[in-house]
Each structure stands twice: as C-alpha cells, then as structure tokens.
Amino acid sequence: MNVNSSCNGLFVDINGSLYCSMYKHHQVVKRSLNDAVMTSNRVAAGTGIAGSDLNQLNGPRGIFVDVNLDLYVADCENNRVQLFQPGESNGMTVAGSASLNPTIRLSYPTGIILDAEKYLFIVDNSNSRIVGSNLNGFRCLVGCYGRGSQSNQFHNPNSMSFDRSGNIFVIDSNNHRIQKFLLMKDSFGKLKKTLNNMKTYE
Incomplete structure (x- = not known):
C-alpha cells in the first residue's frame, strides 16, 4: 500500500483488506490484499479535510474493523470514537461527549x-x-x-x-x-x- 502520508494505525479485516489511518490527512484508506493487481486505495472514512462533521475526521489514529466490517476510528483531535458502517460516509459517535449516550x-x-x-x-x-x-x-x-x-x-x-x-x-x-x-x-x-x-x- 502506497499512501501520501504516514500511517498511524493499521488493521487487516476478515476479508483481507488492509486499512491505514492517516493522522495528517484526516482519512482512513483501505486496499484489498487479495487483488492480483494492486489498484488504488479506497477511502474508508474521512474527507481529507480536518473537521468535526459526521463525515469528517481530525487526526485519526487507532482503528478497528469488526466481523461485520464496521470501522471504528479513534478520532483524536475531535476527542471521540467514530463508527463507520459499510458503504456509509457519515459516521456515528459511539464514545465521547458528542455521542448519543455520553x-x-x-x-x-x-x-x-x-x-x-x-x-x-x-x-x-x-x-x-x-x-x-x-x-x-x-x-x-x-x-x-x-x-x-x-x-x-x-x-x-x-x-x-x-x-x-x-x-x-x-x-x-x-x-x-x-x-x-x-x-x-x-x-x-x-x-x-x-x-x-x-x-x-x-
């Protein structure tokens, strides 16, 4: 995986997709490790612009992907943990003062x-x-x-x-x-x- 910024978090899901959280680029990207031809990275979360909207991240670090392919992101500078479900660009805050159950x-x-x-x-x-x-x-x-x-x-x-x-x-x-x-x-x-x-x- 080639990225335009350093990876601060890595995770491999059950389907063999590699995820990289880019702290300075405010995004999480992923790529399948099973592809015969290495295609470009796909955005898993974040717009690439720092922010606190539901589709944005600000300095993501740790990441975790569960068996349902739900992506959890430690959104450092926003002091929250975001959950991104497959195919959704908007996340939900599951921990932190802005969560539904703070x-x-x-x-x-x-x-x-x-x-x-x-x-x-x-x-x-x-x-x-x-x-x-x-x-x-x-x-x-x-x-x-x-x-x-x-x-x-x-x-x-x-x-x-x-x-x-x-x-x-x-x-x-x-x-x-x-x-x-x-x-x-x-x-x-x-x-x-x-x-x-x-x-x-x-």
Missing part, C-alpha cells in the same frame, strides 16, 4: 479494540487511562486516579492489545514501558472487565 469524556484517544462481546476499549491518551464499555456505558478501567508511574498508572499511553486469555498489554509511552493487566474472574468463574496489574516490561 457517559465518558475523552481527551486525545489513540487506540481502540472491540472484544468478542462487542465491548469497546479505548486508550484515552491525554487522560492517561484505559476506558471500557459495558451494558451501562463507559467507565475507567486502569489509570483512574491521574497520571503517574505507579503500577496502576500511565503517562500518555499510546496503544493496547489483548492476548488469548483476555489480558491487556498497554504501551505506556512516556513511562517507557509495557504494562500487562490481568482480566479477573468473578465468584462464578466468569470473566469480568476488572483488571489487576501483573507485570511491567521495561
């Missing part, structure tokens, strides 16, 4: 993941925390008491990833480390979205 305020979100239960996890960079959704909306999971370098704190985290057990690894950028958080189980043995710090990778 239960969380974001500040420069940089990473997003949707789990198998369709719960959304967000790296809220400037608030130095990880937030997650449940049936009641969004709430803070880690880094809930301010920026710092303790095991339960971050200093401008950048991105995150799950392992097969549901544990979360977080790039804690300004603390120069990777943090691992264990997904705990409730008294019935079921997984719940509560995290305990396990290990730091310097």
